[in-house]
Amino acid sequence: MSHLNYRHLHYFWVVAKEGGLARAADRLGMAVQTVSAQVKSLEQALGHQLFKPSGRKLVLTEAGQAAFTRAEEIFQIGQRIPEEVHQAATAETLRLSVGLSDGISKLAAHALLEPVLEANSLKLVCHEGEVEHLLSELALHHLDLVLTCQPAPPNPNLRLTSSRIADSAVDWWGPANMVRPFHQNNFPACLNELPVLLPTRHAVLRASVERWFEQQGLRPRIVGEFEDSALMAVFASRGLGVFPLSRLGGGKADGGLMGQLSLLGHSEDLREEVYAIRSRRSQHHPLVQRVLASAGVGSTETTAEAE
Structure with missing residues (x-):
């Protein structure tokens, strides 16, 4: 035709x-x-x-x-x-394009971006992908900010600046009927008796969790692996298992998805870090500055410029 x-x-x-x-x-x-x-x-x-x-x-x-x-x-x-x-x-649209690395907790990313959500005429665009690709897009000014679990590698061609904007302890959550019999006084030993959900192996948190298991003498039964922390929380809320989550992303179980889950225990020595990476041009973006300021990044914050 x-x-x-x-x-x-x-x-x-x-x-x-x-x-x-x-x-x-x-x-x-x-x-x-x-x-x-x-x-x-x-x-x-x-x-x-x-x-x-x-x-x-x-x-x-x-x-x-x-x-x-x-x-x-x-x-x-x-x-x-x-x-x-x-x-x-x-219209006076204020656009912010953010890259989220595959391994970062999306619930934590939401918490870190929350300071910009009330900006007038905001247009927020979020991209997810591998760190290398996102940093290339940032260097080409296609992105204003990249949130990832590690600083940008030294590269004189990219001219990027990294700042750690979060260093959060990790807690363990699960459905109430699964968590209730153990209470927090049997943590972390109870992880050997519960089905466990973890981030996939490319996530920085996964490696930290496995080291922590070894230090604690734990050998849990892993029943699921997820790239997205929010998706992991969904499956946990449906009874699949318990899972680790940065306190930044899940510490307030005050409604929504996290309101359907119960706290199993705290692992203070297990941490998740988040870095904000920006280019020389994008670091002057008012919403990038708002994210950094909310995280306490200032003259005393240690930054590493990869150039």
Whole structure:
């Protein structure tokens, strides 16, 4: 089938709404013959008759009704375009593009970005990916900020600055019926008796957790691995197992997803770090500065410039 001619579709749509060629031609300011020819061209392109006569009027065939339904959607949207373009052109939008590394806790990332969420006319764009790719996008100014579990590696070509903006203890959570029998006085030994969910192996936290298991003499039964901490929390809330979560991302079990989970225990010596990485240009972005200021990054904060 040939490509749809939207001019022909528009003429068909007007004829259908007006109920006849004469009224449609009057509305369009065109000759009846011209409008009729355009509709016939559309019928030929689609391979089906769209109108049939009914007295002095034209009514839609079954095929015509299907075409009209879609045309109505298309041209109603089209009628909104001028207003939306005007609003977009005149609004003072403050855009922040953030890269989140695969291994970072997404609940922790949300907590760190919370200071910018009330900014007027905010447009927040979040990308997830491998650290190397995100840092390349940052160096090309496609991103304003990257949040990751490790500082940027030294690279004189990227000219990036890293600051640690979080160093949080890790707690263990699980569904209430699974956590309740153990209480916190049997932690962490109870992890040997419970099904455990962990981040996948590319996450920095996973390696820290495994070292911590070894230090504690634990050999838990791992029943699930997840790249996304929020997804891990969802499966935990459905009874799959208990899981570790940065206190930054899950310390306030005051509603929402975390409100469906119970605290199993604290592991103060197990930590998750988060670094904010920015380019020389993006470090002046007002929302990047707000994130850093909220995390206490200032003149006393140790930063490492990879250049």
